[in-house]
Amino acid sequence: MANETENLSGFSPIDFLRTRSLANVVQHEIERMIVEGEFTPNERINENALAQQLKVSRGPIREACSALAALGLIQVIPNRGFFVRELSEEEALDVSEARACIFACMTMKVAERITDPEIARLRGLVDRMDELAKTGEVSQYYPVNLEFHSELARMCGSARLAQIYLGLARELHIQRYRALASGDVLDISNREHRAIVDAVAARDPQQAFAAGRAHIVNGTSRTRRAAVALRHSSD
Amino acid sequence: MANETENLSGFSPIDFLRTRSLANVVQHEIERMIVEGEFTPNERINENALAQQLKVSRGPIREACSALAALGLIQVIPNRGFFVRELSEEEALDVSEARACIFACMTMKVAERITDPEIARLRGLVDRMDELAKTGEVSQYYPVNLEFHSELARMCGSARLAQIYLGLARELHIQRYRALASGDVLDISNREHRAIVDAVAARDPQQAFAAGRAHIVNGTSRTRRAAVALRHSSD
DNA sequence: CGACAAAAAATTGTTGACAGTTTACCAAAA
DNA sequence: TTTTGGTAAACTGTCAACAATTTTTTGTCG
Numbered sequence: 001m002a003n004e005t006e007n008l009s010g011f012s013p014i015d016f017l018r019t020r021s022l023a024n025v026v027q028h029e030i031e032r033m034i035v036e037g038e039f040t041p042n043e044r045i046n047e048n049a050l051a052q053q054l055k056v057s058r059g060p061i062r063e064a065c066s067a068l069a070a071l072g073l074i075q076v077i078p079n080r081g082f083f084v085r086e087l088s089e090e091e092a093l094d095v096s097e098a099r100a101c102i103f104a105c106m107t108m109k110v111a112e113r114i115t116d117p118e119i120a121r122l123r124g125l126v127d128r129m130d131e132l133a134k135t136g137e138v139s140q141y142y143p144v145n146l147e148f149h150s151e152l153a154r155m156c157g158s159a160r161l162a163q164i165y166l167g168l169a170r171e172l173h174i175q176r177y178r179a180l181a182s183g184d185v186l187d188i189s190n191r192e193h194r195a196i197v198d199a200v201a202a203r204d205p206q207q208a209f210a211a212g213r214a215h216i217v218n219g220t221s222r223t224r225r226a227a228v229a230l231r232h233s234s235d
Numbered sequence: 236m237a238n239e240t241e242n243l244s245g246f247s248p249i250d251f252l253r254t255r256s257l258a259n260v261v262q263h264e265i266e267r268m269i270v271e272g273e274f275t276p277n278e279r280i281n282e283n284a285l286a287q288q289l290k291v292s293r294g295p296i297r298e299a300c301s302a303l304a305a306l307g308l309i310q311v312i313p314n315r316g317f318f319v320r321e322l323s324e325e326e327a328l329d330v331s332e333a334r335a336c337i338f339a340c341m342t343m344k345v346a347e348r349i350t351d352p353e354i355a356r357l358r359g360l361v362d363r364m365d366e367l368a369k370t371g372e373v374s375q376y377y378p379v380n381l382e383f384h385s386e387l388a389r390m391c392g393s394a395r396l397a398q399i400y401l402g403l404a405r406e407l408h409i410q411r412y413r414a415l416a417s418g419d420v421l422d423i424s425n426r427e428h429r430a431i432v433d434a435v436a437a438r439d440p441q442q443a444f445a446a447g448r449a450h451i452v453n454g455t456s457r458t459r460r461a462a463v464a465l466r467h468s469s470d
Numbered sequence: 471c472g473a474c475a476a477a478a479a480a481t482t483g484t485t486g487a488c489a490g491t492t493t494a495c496c497a498a499a500a
Numbered sequence: 501t502t503t504t505g506g507t508a509a510a511c512t513g514t515c516a517a518c519a520a521t522t523t524t525t526t527g528t529c530g
Contacts, residue, residue, distance in 0.1 A: 021313050021513070023301060048481070057515045058482090059294065063301040066258060070305035078256050079482060079521055091395075098395040101344070105336035160326075160333040164399060206441070256483070283511070292485045293512090314491055314512060 022056050027064035029054060034073060034084055035174050041086030045074070072171065092172065093220070099168040100216035103149075106156040106165060107212030111200040113157050119201045122151065126193045133186035141186050148193060152212075185222055192218060257291050262299035264289060269308060269319055270409050276321035280309070307406060327407065328455070334403040335451035338384075341391040341400060342447030346435040348392050354436045357386065361428050368421035376421050383428060387447075420457055427453060 030050075033039050045065060047058045054061070065082040068074040075085045087095065125148045132141040149169070153162035192215040199208035265285075268274050280300060282293045289296070300317040303309040310320040322330065360383045367376040384404070388397035427450040434442035 021311075023513085044481095046481080059297075059514060062294075062483090063298055066298040066302040067305035070302040076256075078259075080523095081482060094393055095395050097393050098399065101340035101393075101396060102337070102399075105340060109332075109336070158329055158332050158336075160330050160403075161336060164333065168395075209444075258483090279511095281511080294484060297513090315493095316512060 022060040023063035023067075026054060026056060026060045027067050030064055030068060031073065039084045041084050043084050044080070045082040045084065047081070071167070073174065087171075095168055095172060096216065096220040099165065099172065100213050100220070102161060102165045102168065103152075103216045104209045104213035106152055106158075106161055107196055107200060108205045108209040109156040109158060109161070110152055111203055111205040111208035114155060114200050114203070118155055119197070122148070122197045122200070125151065126190060126197055129186075129190045129193065133190050136186065138186065145189070145193075152196075185226075189215075189219065189222070257295035258298035258302075261289060261291060261295045262302050265299055265303060266308065274319045276319050278319050279315070280317040280319065282316070306402070308409065322406075330403055330407060331451065331455040334400065334407065335448050335455070337396060337400045337403065338387075338451045339444045339448035341387055341393075341396055342431055342435060343440045343444040344391040344393060344396070345387055346438055346440040346443035349390060349435050349438070353390055354432070357383070357432045357435070360386065361425060361432055364421075364425045364428065368425050371421065373421065380424070380428075387431075420461075424450075424454065424457070 030039075030045070039045065047061050047065075051058045051061050065074055065076070069076045069082065073085055075083045077083065125144060129141060129144050129148070132144060150166075153165050156162060192211065195211040196208065196215060199211045265274075265280070274280065282296050282300075286293045286296050300309055300311070304311045304317065308320055310318045312318060360379060364376060364379050364383070367379060385401070388400050391397060427446065430446040431443060431450060434446045
């Protein structure tokens with residue numbers, strides 16, 4: 001529990017000992033810098049500058065960037081360097097659709113294999129979110145929401161599906177398409193959570209698939225609306 | 236044609252010009268070597284030996300391996316090196332399940348948006364496979380089968396979903412879990428193809444999802460049975 | 471003043487070398 | 501014969517320097 005939040009962005013000492021190659025450390029560091037906005041989208045990653053800053057040579061930097069490029073977080077242009085990948089509006093929508101499909105598959109598979117204690121656990125999370133939604137405290141609601149999604153990923157029984165889902169979620173998160181939700185949106189979102197739990201509790205895969213897909217699709221349009229509103233208000 | 240023999244290590248000049256970074260060329264070369272069995276699963280990739288063989292230094296080799304590790308084709312153990320990743324039976328099954336889900340999503344999305352000319356195109360491919368299945372020539376059937384799957388990936392309208400699907404398919408292909416199918420298996424497989432086409436032609440997403448998922452799931456068990464039979468016959 | 475060309479600076483791509491770790495080998499003892 | 505200890509070889513991890521390319525600056529001409 002407490003460990004999970006601790007490991008979200010960084011890495012624990014045990015992980016550090018396991019893979020103490022600099023390239024690996026650098027990779028996570030660059031990832032962190034992108035997530036936390038120290039690199040802006042489309043910015044070039046200056047190898048020399050980063051090497052000096054992190055006090056390593058360019059070798060590990062390049063290895064880390066190559067890996068991140070393979071993961072899709074970084075784009076590489078020959079002889080010009082590594083660039084922080086920016087998702088266009090269109091691409092972000094595409095990735096969101098893929099995420100919706102995969103989340104739907106996960107909820108479907110959960111419905112095919114869930115146990116009673118797991119149902120209780122999901123209901124507990126939804127109940128907690130209901131209470132937090134009433135207060136409108138996004139900062140408290142959000143971690144539980146994340147845990148709910150992670151829990152479903154774990155319960156679906158397919159490590160690879162979960163891995164792909166979490167990768168897509170991270171990618172969208174990095175690109176700052178996170179919903180900056182307000183009170184009533186939380187309520188709507190959690191109603192969808194409840195629909196998912198009801199479907200999996202009924203062991204109804206089709207219903208679960210539909211509910212899961214709808215949740216992400218709706219979430220995406222909620223996020224988009226919020227982003228548009230934000231853009232208009234700041235102009 | 237004549238040029239191809241000139242490129243001993245197997246990349247075309249156009250590829251070389253597009254991304255003339257050595258790391259990229261090396262990456263594709265290693266991938267090819269894994270696919271074609273020049274590296275066996277769990278084998279360590281000797282950086283020095285490979286560097287000498289490809290006539291480059293270890294830098295590009297390490298960058299390429301880092302990327303392949305991020306793609307999941309290679310495993311890295313600190314201070315021991317890069318190893319060709321081997322999927323355990325269990326993991327291969329897990330990946331296959333993920334692949335089934337994603338293929339099912341693709342066929343579902345195809346059903347939601349397919350055009351009449353596209354339907355004709357798919358029917359054409361299935362018809363061709365029917366003829367080739369009669370002859371029992373796997374080597375002729377297989378490319379069309381691949382094209383059928385790729386075509387669906389293209390038609391699903393989500394580049395990312397298609398990318399994930401092709402990645403999973405490649406991973407399984409590399410791990411040699413490809414079906415070594417015989418005549419009647421081809422026939423059964425193509426009957427499933429026809430079911431998929433019928434469902435998408437009817438614009439029935441649910442049916443398409445079910446047909447797509449069944450096709451991969453059945454294909455997986457066909458492959459497993461073939462592998463088991465092969466193992467017993469060789470012991 | 472602006473366009474163009476050439477030189478300079480900055481940056482990426484690649485290499486070979488060195489340090490630290492792991493593996494292989496071999497001899498000596500139980 | 502097997503085990504153990506130590507030494508040497510092989511290999512990975514990292515770095516700094518060099519080559520090739522791109523970008524910026526500078527200088528010149530219309």
